Amino acid sequence: MYSPPTTKADEQRALAAQAEAAATLGVTVDGPRLWGYQGRTLGQQAQHSEFGACWLRLISAPAEQAGGKLWEGTAQAAEAFPTVHKPALRGMYDGAVRDGLAYRAELTSYIDEPVCVPEPVLERGLELPEGWWKSLRTDLETISATPTERVAVRRQWIERALPQYAGVPAPDEITWATAHGDCHFANLTMIGPVLLDFEGFGLAPVGYDPALLYAYSLLAPQTAARIREEFPILNTPAGHTALLVVAADLLQSATRGDHPQLVEPLRALVAAATG
CATH class of the missing domain: 3.90.1200 (Aminoglycoside 3'-phosphotransferase; Chain: A, domain 2)
Structure with missing residues (x-):
C-alpha cells in the first residue's frame, strides 16, 4: 500500500520538488524517506532554524486536480481543530508544476513518538492506557x-x-x-x-x-x-x-x-x- 513511485522518473521528479520546497521553507531534510500511497506523498524529517525538528511532507496530484479536498485538508484542519492533538502546521509551499504534476509541501512539527503500527490493519493486540x-x-x-x-x-x-x-x-x-x-x-x-x-x-x-x-x-x-x-x-x-x-x-x-x-x-x- 505504501510504496515509492512506480518509475524512476516519477521518483526523481518528486525529489526535485522536495528539494525546491526545502530550500524555500528554509529546512534541511535528513533521515529515511517515507513514501505514501503509490508514491503520491513523500515525508522526511527536516530541521528548521527557528522551529527545530519538523516534518516535511510533499503531496502530488495532476495539475488539473490540485486545489481540491485532499490538497487543502492539512491547512483547513489547522484552523478548524486548534485543540485537537495533531502536528502543528509551520508552513506551506506550492512548487512548480513538473510534467503535468503539481506539488504542495507542508511543514509541520516533528512528532517524536512512533505510531501504533506501521500499516492501517492491526494484526496484534495493543495495550493502551x-x-x-x-x-x-x-x-x-x-x-x-x-x-x-x-x-x-x-x-x-x-x-x-x-x-x-x-x-x-x-x-x-x-x-x-x-x-x-x-x-x-x-x-x-x-x-x-x-x-x-x-x-x-x-x-x-x-x-x-x-x-x-x-x-x-x-x-x-x-x-x-x-x-x-x-x-x-x-x-x-x-x-x-x-x-x-x-x-x-x-x-x-x-x-x-x-x-x-x-x-x-x-x-x-x-x-x-x-x-
Whole structure:
C-alpha cells in the first residue's frame, strides 16, 4: 500500500520538488524517506532554524486536480481543530508544476513518538492506557462537533456502494457529523495519542471514525472489543450504519487488492450489523 513511485522518473521528479520546497521553507531534510500511497506523498524529517525538528511532507496530484479536498485538508484542519492533538502546521509551499504534476509541501512539527503500527490493519493486540483512550475520545468528539462544509463520504457513494459491496440497501436516514476520515492505528501515536493525516476530513455518517478504527482492528479481537467499549456509538443504529459504510469502503478497496485478510471479517461484520 505504501510504496515509492512506480518509475524512476516519477521518483526523481518528486525529489526535485522536495528539494525546491526545502530550500524555500528554509529546512534541511535528513533521515529515511517515507513514501505514501503509490508514491503520491513523500515525508522526511527536516530541521528548521527557528522551529527545530519538523516534518516535511510533499503531496502530488495532476495539475488539473490540485486545489481540491485532499490538497487543502492539512491547512483547513489547522484552523478548524486548534485543540485537537495533531502536528502543528509551520508552513506551506506550492512548487512548480513538473510534467503535468503539481506539488504542495507542508511543514509541520516533528512528532517524536512512533505510531501504533506501521500499516492501517492491526494484526496484534495493543495495550493502551485509559488516558490514551480518553484523549482519543475527546479529540474525536471535538472533531465531530466542529461544523464543516467539507465532505469525507458522499451520500451518492453510500447509495451505490452498500448494495454493491456489502450486499445491503443504503439506509433511508443518515445522521452526519465531521470525521477525521482516516482514523486507524497507523495514524495514531503510541503516546498521547497524536492524530495524523487530516487531509481527508469532512462530513461522514455519525460514528465513522470509531467504526473505521474498529474495522481495521478486526484481526485483533481484544483491541476491537476495547474500541466498542470506548465508543458506545457503535452499538446504536447510527453506529451500525457507520460500520456498514466502513465495511463497504474496505470491501471495495479489497477488490483492488488492498488488505485481502480483512475480507472475511468484514463480511462477518456486515452480517452482525444487519442481524
